[in-house]
Amino acid sequence: MPTRRRGEELEATILEAAWAEIQEHGYNRLTVEGVAARAQTGKQVLYRRWPNRAQLAVAAIRHTLGPLVTEAPDTGSLREDYLTVLRLMAGRARHYTPELLHGLMPEVWGLAGEISSALPGVIAEILRNAAARGEITHADLPERVAMLPLDLVRYEGMRSVVRWAEITEADAEKVVADILDTVFLPLVMALAGPSSRPE
Amino acid sequence: MPTRRRGEELEATILEAAWAEIQEHGYNRLTVEGVAARAQTGKQVLYRRWPNRAQLAVAAIRHTLGPLVTEAPDTGSLREDYLTVLRLMAGRARHYTPELLHGLMPEVWGLAGEISSALPGVIAEILRNAAARGEITHADLPERVAMLPLDLVRYEGMRSVVRWAEITEADAEKVVADILDTVFLPLVMALAGPSSRPE
DNA sequence: CCCGTAAGAGACGGTGCGTCTCTAATCGGG
DNA sequence: CCCGATTAGAGACGCACCGTCTCTTACGGG
Numbered sequence: 001m002p003t004r005r006r007g008e009e010l011e012a013t014i015l016e017a018a019w020a021e022i023q024e025h026g027y028n029r030l031t032v033e034g035v036a037a038r039a040q041t042g043k044q045v046l047y048r049r050w051p052n053r054a055q056l057a058v059a060a061i062r063h064t065l066g067p068l069v070t071e072a073p074d075t076g077s078l079r080e081d082y083l084t085v086l087r088l089m090a091g092r093a094r095h096y097t098p099e100l101l102h103g104l105m106p107e108v109w110g111l112a113g114e115i116s117s118a119l120p121g122v123i124a125e126i127l128r129n130a131a132a133r134g135e136i137t138h139a140d141l142p143e144r145v146a147m148l149p150l151d152l153v154r155y156e157g158m159r160s161v162v163r164w165a166e167i168t169e170a171d172a173e174k175v176v177a178d179i180l181d182t183v184f185l186p187l188v189m190a191l192a193g194p195s196s197r198p199e
Numbered sequence: 200m201p202t203r204r205r206g207e208e209l210e211a212t213i214l215e216a217a218w219a220e221i222q223e224h225g226y227n228r229l230t231v232e233g234v235a236a237r238a239q240t241g242k243q244v245l246y247r248r249w250p251n252r253a254q255l256a257v258a259a260i261r262h263t264l265g266p267l268v269t270e271a272p273d274t275g276s277l278r279e280d281y282l283t284v285l286r287l288m289a290g291r292a293r294h295y296t297p298e299l300l301h302g303l304m305p306e307v308w309g310l311a312g313e314i315s316s317a318l319p320g321v322i323a324e325i326l327r328n329a330a331a332r333g334e335i336t337h338a339d340l341p342e343r344v345a346m347l348p349l350d351l352v353r354y355e356g357m358r359s360v361v362r363w364a365e366i367t368e369a370d371a372e373k374v375v376a377d378i379l380d381t382v383f384l385p386l387v388m389a390l391a392g393p394s395s396r397p398e
Numbered sequence: 399c400c401c402g403t404a405a406g407a408g409a410c411g412g413t414g415c416g417t418c419t420c421t422a423a424t425c426g427g428g
Numbered sequence: 429c430c431c432g433a434t435t436a437g438a439g440a441c442g443c444a445c446c447g448t449c450t451c452t453t454a455c456g457g458g
Contacts, residue, residue: 004405004454031445042406047447098305105304106297109361142381155354162308182341183386190389203423203436230414241437246416 005041014039014046018060026099027057058107061100068092068116072123078130078188079180085122086153086180090172093157098164105161119150136192145187152179204240213238213245217259225298226256257306260299267291267315277329277387278379284321285352285379289371292356297363304360318349335391344386351378 005013017039021030032053036043050056073084101108123146124139131139156175160167204212216238220229231252235242249255272283300307322345323338330338355374359366388394 006405006455010405032447033445036406040406042408043447044407044449045405048404051447053446102305103302106301106361106363109358144377144381148382151354152350155350155357158354158357159308162305164305178343182343183347186389187382187386190385205424205436209436231416232414235437239437241439242416243418243438244436247435250416252415 010041010045011049012063014041014049015060015063018056019064022057022060022100026097026102027104028099028102030057032056054104054107057104058111061108062111062115065092065095065115067118069122070118072121072125072129074129076133078126078135079185081126081129082123082149082180082184083176085119085126086149086176087173089116089150089153090157090167090176093153094167094169094172096157096161097166098161101161120147123147123150131192134194136188137194138192141188141191145191148187149176149179149184152183209240209244210248211262213240213248214259214262217255218263221256221259221299225296225301226303227298227301229256231255253303253306256303257310260307261310261314264291264294264314266317268317268321270317271321271324271328273328275332277325277334278384280325280328281322281348281379281383282375284318284325285348285375286372288315288349288352289356289366289375292352293366293368293371295356295360296365297360300360319346322346322349330391333393335387336393337391340387340390344390347386348375348378348383351382 014035018030018035021034021038025034030053032043032046035056036046046056050059069085069088073081075081075084096108096112127136127139127141127146130136153176157167213234217229217234220233220237224233229252231242231245234255235245245255249258268284268287272280274280274283295307295311326335326338326340326345329335352375356366
């Protein structure tokens with residue numbers, strides 16, 4: 001009577017069950033028993049694949065959220081290019097809810113690094129394009145400056161998580177624009193603007 | 200035979216015991232039973248005062264780490280003033296070890312806000328002093344700009360915690376100087392430097 | 399067709415939270 | 429100085445859930 005699942009199929013079912021449980025209850029109240037029951041399997045099947053509850057959750061998140069950015073946008077303006085990347089990050093950040101993260105910050109931080117490992121290259125390319133266009137005089141800004149908007153967006157994200165606050169799309173848009181217009185672009189123009197003295 | 204402690208005395212003993220347990224094992228492996236045993240009392244005495252393990256830990260941290268900055272430094276230079284504040288923060292950050300924080304981020308974030316509630320006022324005063332000295336043309340920088348170094352230092356702190364990395368004093372000093380010299384001061388000079396156009 | 403692998407189901411021990419219970423020390427009021 | 433209210437000190441208890449172990453049985457490769 002009962003048809004047994006195996007391999008890929010079974011694993012996908014489990015990870016989707018785990019993701020559903022996280023969405024419903026958050027990580028803290030995710031139970032291995034609950035996931036097994038929802039996937040209609042036994043705990044041993046889970047423990048055969050992942051060493052503990054945390055790694056199961058991480059696998060479920062990875063399974064649901066793929067890599068972030070793969071290639072650099074090229075809209076013809078530094079502001080728009082960077083804005084595109086930040087919007088992607090902010091959109092993604094809305095999946096990282098407090099319920100998902102609490103109790104799981106270190107693991108998810110590592111995962112986020114893996115997911116967005118292409119970011120530094122993308123930013124470098126955006127800056128090179130801007131330099132080629134003449135928007136800025138050179139693309140080799142200090143690391144800290146080039147990555148500044150990314151760091152600030154991540155900081156805002158962590159801050160909301162830790163305050164148990166949800167991020168609305170409108171808020172995210174405002175924050176992202178603010179970071180670019182009142183911090184990043186003025187700074188970049190001061191360091192490498194076409195009208196500034198060449199260093 | 201046994202002499203019983205009460206009130207303040209008992210409470211201080213418990214909080215010191217809790218702090219000691221946190222130092223030894225970290226929050227995650229802090230047990231209420233352990234604290235009670237170390238303080239030579241019963242669990243009920245703890246639960247009579249704090250509703251759960253997390254609040255006990257928060258109380259212990261608050262008991263050990265007092266408020267951060269109370270009044271603005273005034274060294275005669277914007278850079279040195281701000282550097283002084285950042286050094287205080289970085290020094291304090293070295294108490295917020297990964298072991299202490301894991302599993303307790305939201306609670307400690309709230310506590311940190313309480314502990315450093317004087318910061319915004321201090322920063323505002325530092326900027327006013329710089330304006331009075333003529334280092335900058337005006338002190339009403341955008342909120343995000345004025346607080347930028349604080350946010351970046353906090354971000355670095357959270358990042359180390361989440362990566363289970365300790366912060367050495369030398370590293371902290373380097374990061375703090377980098378934030379001021381490659382990000383904050385260039386930006387402030389661009390927005391309100393004496394040689395920039397008055398807006 | 400047969401055997402090794404792994405699924406499905408659930409029992410089990412262990413840890414540690416938060417509650418409850420009980421005795422007796424201490425404090426404050428009269 | 430005594431008496432009653434309070435609460436310290438000690439530990440048992442129920443409960444939730446992790447991670448391990450055991451057992452039977454379906455499946456698939458050779």
